[in-house]
Amino acid sequence: MSTIKDVARIANVSIATVSRVVNNGPKVGAKTREKVLSIMQELGYTPNANARALVTQKNTTIGVVIPDLTDPFFASLANGVDTIARKFNMQLLLSTGQMSEESEREAINLLLERRCDAFVVHSKKLSDQELIELAQRIPGLILIDRYIESIKHRCVWLDNYEGGRIAARHLISLKHQHIACINSKYVIDDPQLRLQGFADELEHANHQINSELIVTSEPNQQGGEIATQALLAKGLPFSAIFVYNDAMAIGVISTLEDNGYRVPIDVSVIGFDDVLLSRYSRPKLTTLHYPIEEMAAQAATLALEFRNGTDHDLHTVPHKYIPRLVKRESTLAKT
Amino acid sequence: MSTIKDVARIANVSIATVSRVVNNGPKVGAKTREKVLSIMQELGYTPNANARALVTQKNTTIGVVIPDLTDPFFASLANGVDTIARKFNMQLLLSTGQMSEESEREAINLLLERRCDAFVVHSKKLSDQELIELAQRIPGLILIDRYIESIKHRCVWLDNYEGGRIAARHLISLKHQHIACINSKYVIDDPQLRLQGFADELEHANHQINSELIVTSEPNQQGGEIATQALLAKGLPFSAIFVYNDAMAIGVISTLEDNGYRVPIDVSVIGFDDVLLSRYSRPKLTTLHYPIEEMAAQAATLALEFRNGTDHDLHTVPHKYIPRLVKRESTLAKT
DNA sequence: TTGAAAGCGATACCAT
C-alpha cells in the first residue's frame, strides 16, 4: 500500500504539498494539484487514518459498547449512533461483550486504546463508582440506559417507572379491574421500576393489586409462555396483563390462545419496548415505545459535544426519555 | 491522556522498557516490571492503538460493510463477523451505507483508510469489475452474499437457486398442485434465482406452473399483504404459496386469515431467510434457513487467512452455502 | 536486562 512519500516522490513534490492536496489545503497551484491527484489515482493511494489520528489527535470514530448485535434492541441502539456518526463523517467502532463485569471493562478499554472521539456505553455490570471515574477521565463518554445521579448529565435513560404508570392508566381507562403482571425474573432495575410504576398507579386509582397475579420468568417468548401457564394454573380471574416486554408478550398471547382465550376480546395484553416484533404479531401488540434509536442518537450527539467542550445547554439538562403508549390491537375496553 | 513517555519518565526507565512491559516482552527485570506496572496503573495509562497500528502495520480490526443495522439480517451478519473478531481479540469497524454505488464505494474507502486487517463486504451495487480489482488490491477482502466467478474463492454466498428447489420439493411432497409465488419486485439476483429454482423443480415434477399465480411486491410485510390481495383478486385456486422472504410471508398469512383462509389448513405458506420473526409468528413459519451468521463468520475467518497469507485449502474451495428447510407450522400436507 | 535511536505515515508550523 503506497504512502504519502511515494506520491510525493513520483510527483516530484514534497510530502507537505501532497498533504495539502489530500486535505484540500488552501495554497496549491492548479497544475501541481492536478499532477498530484493523478499520481494518487494511479497509485491507488489511500491516506492512512492511523497516522492521521496520531498527529491530529482525532479519530473520527465513535465507540459503542453493547452486549451483542443479535438482539434487535441493541442493533437499533448501534444504528442510532451510526446515524450520528455518518452525519459527521465518522465511523462506528463496536465493542461487544457484557456477560461479566470483566468483559464490560475490557470492551471499554479496547475503545479507549483506539482513542475514539466519543463513547456510547451500555453498561449494566460495572459499578456506579467505576463508571463515574470513567466519565470523569473521558470527556466524550455517555452512558445509555443507565442513570447515575452524580453524573446524570452524562446519562441518557428511559423512565421505566413512568412507563409502568402509563401502562396502568391505559388498562384502567379500558375499565379493567383484575390485572395480572408478567415480569422479568431478573432483579435489575428495569423490571422493578416498571412494576413499581404500574402498581403505584393502580393503587392510586383504588384498584386492588393482587400479588397472586404477579408472575416472573425469563424475559423472552418462552418465558412468556411459561409464565402464562403458571398464571392460568392459579385459576384466578383477570382480564388484562401487563407484560415486561414484547417478546414475552408474544409468548403470552400464544399461550392464552392455545388455552381458548381470545386476545384482546377475553384478555388484553400490553407489552413494552415496541420492537419490530410487535408490529408483525397477530394481533398487533399494544405496547410502550422505547425510543432507543433516538436515545442512542442523542447519546452520540452529546458525547461529541462533551468531547469538543461545546458548552451546550444539553449538558446540564437531564436526558430522560418517557416511553410512549402505542395502541394497537392487543388491548380492548372491557365490556 | 498519558503516553508511554510519561510512564517512562516517572518510572525512571526508557520507553523501550515500558514498551516491553506493556507487551509482556521477554527480557525485563522483575522489579522493573513491577515499578512500571504500578506507574501505569497510577497514571491510568492506555496504549495508543493508532500509534501501535502505525508501526506494526496491524490494526486488530475487521471492517464490515453493510447497508444498515436496523435490518436483523444485517445485524446477524455483523454479529457473525464479531464472533470471529472477538475470538482473535479484534474489533469491528462498521461502515454503513449502500443506497448507491457511490456510498458503497465510500464505505469501503473509509475502511481502507483505517487499514483494517480484514474486510467483509456486502455489496450489491458495485460492478463485478470494480470488486475484482478491489479484491486483487486488498488481500484480506471477502465478499459476502455475492458470487463473482473469477474470484469465487473470495466469495461466500448462498445458493438461492437451490433454495427455490428445496421449497418446491417440500410443497410437492405435501401434495400441493396449485402453487402460487410471491416474489420481491426488485430485479436483483436473489429473487430471480429463488423463483427459477422453484419453477424448475416444479416443472421437473411435471407440475404446471401458472404464471398467473406469480405476484411481485416490496419485500416486506406490507408488500406481502398487498401481493396477497392481488393474488386473491385473481380468483384462481391455490393451496400453497412460496414467498420471497419471512417478512413478506407474515404479511401474506395475515391477509389470508383476514380473508377467511386458515394457514396451514387451507393454504400452506413457506418463507425464506428464517429470521427471528418466523419463530415468533402464529403459526410459526416454515421457511428456509439462511445461515447468514455462520456465513459471516466464515467470511471473516477467510478474510483473516487471506490477509495472513495462510495458504489453506479453504482458499481454493468454493464457499457456497445451501439453505436448509425448517419445517414449522405454516405448511401442511394437502388433504 | 536496559537504553538509544530509527522509523511507521501523516500534519502543521516555519521558511523560502
Next chain:
DNA sequence: ATGGTATCGCTTTCAA
C-alpha cells in the same frame, strides 16, 4: 505556492 522538518506514540533493532 512550495519545501523542510519537528512531532504524534509506539515498536524494534542494535549496542552497551
